[in-house]
Amino acid sequence: MSGPNVKICGLKDADHAIAAARAGADYLGFVFFRKSPRFVTPEAAGEIILDLKQAAFDEGFNMPRIVGLFVDAGEKELSEAAPLLTHFQFHGHESPERCRELGEEFGIEVIKAIPVTDASDIAEAKGYEGAADILLFDAKPPPGARPGGNGATFDWALLNAYDAETPYLVAGGLTPDNVADAVKGQGGRESFLGVDVSSGVETAPGKKDADLIKAFISAAKS
Numbered sequence: 001m002s003g004p005n006v007k008i009c010g011l012k013d014a015d016h017a018i019a020a021a022r023a024g025a026d027y028l029g030f031v032f033f034r035k036s037p038r039f040v041t042p043e044a045a046g047e048i049i050l051d052l053k054q055a056a057f058d059e060g061f062n063m064p065r066i067v068g069l070f071v072d073a074g075e076k077e078l079s080e081a082a083p084l085l086t087h088f089q090f091h092g093h094e095s096p097e098r099c100r101e102l103g104e105e106f107g108i109e110v111i112k113a114i115p116v117t118d119a120s121d122i123a124e125a126k127g128y129e130g131a132a133d134i135l136l137f138d139a140k141p142p143p144g145a146r147p148g149g150n151g152a153t154f155d156w157a158l159l160n161a162y163d164a165e166t167p168y169l170v171a172g173g174l175t176p177d178n179v180a181d182a183v184k185g186q187g188g189r190e191s192f193l194g195v196d197v198s199s200g201v202e203t204a205p206g207k208k209d210a211d212l213i214k215a216f217i218s219a220a221k222s
């Protein structure tokens with residue numbers, strides 16, 4: 001399936017992971033942050049991934065890349081999940097140097113979340129050039145909220161000022177209804193890699209919905 005890449009984040013069961021991959025998701029995310037309603041253990045994620053690989057083999061759909069989400073995680077936490085993953089996604093205070101170090105140490109690509117409220121956040125993201133493989137621009141969470149997955153949007157027009165080469169994903173408050181506008185707003189920019197969603201394909205925090213997942217992927221890629 002062509003069009004921008006789509007990442008479906010916060011999966012907790014095999015049925016939704018398979019529905020997402022079958023519908024053309026390019027990346028699937030598992031949240032390894034204990035305070036999240038989407039938290040899964042590496043063991044649970046491993047079982048979901050096994051079921052997913054079997055379904056991909058049986059049905060002939062492409063196996064998506066597998067992303068693990070962490071917030072200021074230590075080596076032990078990362079090493080428990082790393083064998084399952086193609087990508088780390090960092091939502092904490094990981095510096096460019098730390099992203100580079102961890103990517104090299106584990107041989108895993110790094111997605112760094114950049115919380116955005118204004119143009120200065122886009123400018124600061126340039127510090128990750130050469131250190132992260134992908135940037136994920138997301139709405140800055142309100143004080144006291146989780147560091148991601150809050151269903152809040154930011155002003156996508158701020159991304160017009162992004163002139164670095166690191167490919168980026170747009171995230172934060174996307175839904176089947178607004179994702180086509182978010183894609184259109186990127187104006188075919190070469191570094192635009194795709195879109196990422198969690199809350200917008202749920203009926204409640206942590207409860208994914210297969211119909212919403214399918215509608216989101218179809219709207220993003222059409």
Ligand SMILES: O=C(O)c1ccccc1NCC(=O)[C@H](O)[C@H](O)COP(=O)(O)O
Pocket residue numbers: 009010031033036037038069070071091136138146147148149150151152171172173174196197198199200
């Ligand atoms: O989903 C969580 O609970 C979460 C917790 C801690 C850090 C990140 C988290 N989620 C990140 C995402 O799911 C997405 O990458 C992104 O922020 C989009 O979320 P949403 O606005 O819910 O679509």
